[in-house]
Amino acid sequence: MKQPGKFFVGDQVRMKKPHPCGGTDWEILRVGMDFRLKCLTCGRLILIPRIKFEKGLKKVISSVFTDNSAEV
């Protein structure tokens, strides 16, 4: 599997805790001390400290640095 701790703008991730809208999937818009995430369900943007992000991360759905984009 992929090694944790490396995230890039454009990656799509799934969090353990769902957003109030019910969505759990997010797209990373900015990385750094804080991560900016866009909820893929409702389109809302949030800012979350990196440590919180890493704790709440369930899995990476798609990474911009992965070649197998043919995931169904």
Ligand SMILES: [Zn+2]
């Ligand atoms: Zn949402």
